[in-house]
Amino acid sequence: AQKVTQAQTEISVVEKEDVTLDCVYETRDTTYYLFWYKQPPSGELVFLIRRNSFDEQNEISGRYSWNFQKSTSSFNFTITASQVVDSAVYFCALSGVAGSARQLTFGSGTQLTVLP
Amino acid sequence: KAGVTQTPRYLIKTRGQQVTLSCSPISGHRSVSWYQQTPGQGLQFLFEYFSETQRNKGNFPGRFSGRQFSNSRSEMNVSTLELGDSALYLCASSFSSGGAGEQFFGPGTRLTVL
Numbered sequence: 001a002q003k004v005t006q007a008q009t010e011i012s013v014v015e016k017e018d019v020t021l022d023c024v025y026e027t028r029d030t031t032y033y034l035f036w037y038k039q040p041p042s043g044e045l046v047f048l049i050r051r052n053s054f055d056e057q058n059e060i061s062g063r064y065s066w067n068f069q070k071s072t073s074s075f076n077f078t079i080t081a082s083q084v085v086d087s088a089v090y091f092c093a094l095s096g097v098a099g100s101a102r103q104l105t106f107g108s109g110t111q112l113t114v115l116p
Numbered sequence: 117k118a119g120v121t122q123t124p125r126y127l128i129k130t131r132g133q134q135v136t137l138s139c140s141p142i143s144g145h146r147s148v149s150w151y152q153q154t155p156g157q158g159l160q161f162l163f164e165y166f167s168e169t170q171r172n173k174g175n176f177p178g179r180f181s182g183r184q185f186s187n188s189r190s191e192m193n194v195s196t197l198e199l200g201d202s203a204l205y206l207c208a209s210s211f212s213s214g215g216a217g218e219q220f221f222g223p224g225t226r227l228t229v230l
Contacts, residue, residue: 043223047219047220050216102215102216103215104161105161109158
């Protein structure tokens, strides 16, 4: 069975601070994909990144960066110099590639509030 | 390119009724997945349709069903509504089947069961 844990329910930071959102996953598959989605108050989930299990390179996209460590089954997300517009719920998700695992399993989400 | 559209956006029903929600995927996408989002259970996968065939199903009772048409539009139906079915129902479209591809989500349908 697949499982994604986001232990941080809520995080509050002041604008321009850096913030890291934690994600720990469990799977018995050797091939899988990890995702991060953002859900602003409007409700629509916005895709941020997809990473496959064979690519442990860290990725940076503007103020966003992701750290994937298979040894600790973690896929953490860092926002540098946070902005008020970053306030949203962030979800980490996992998908396998075979059978019933071929579906997105989401973590419970982290509510990020960036204060001006 | 138009995004994923869902209709209606809001719906109020009473217990025992049934409801049908609609999802139009991005043009060219043949996969549509449905998710239920509640404060208690979070985001949970309902089912995925690809080329009019159900490819995968989550752990929901048989009251939840769906279908997909030849133009890739999908509907999901919930029969004999219960209070616990109150949720945001999200659909997502993808070019390929399975959860590994990038999924584009619609704005959701907010269902309230009274």
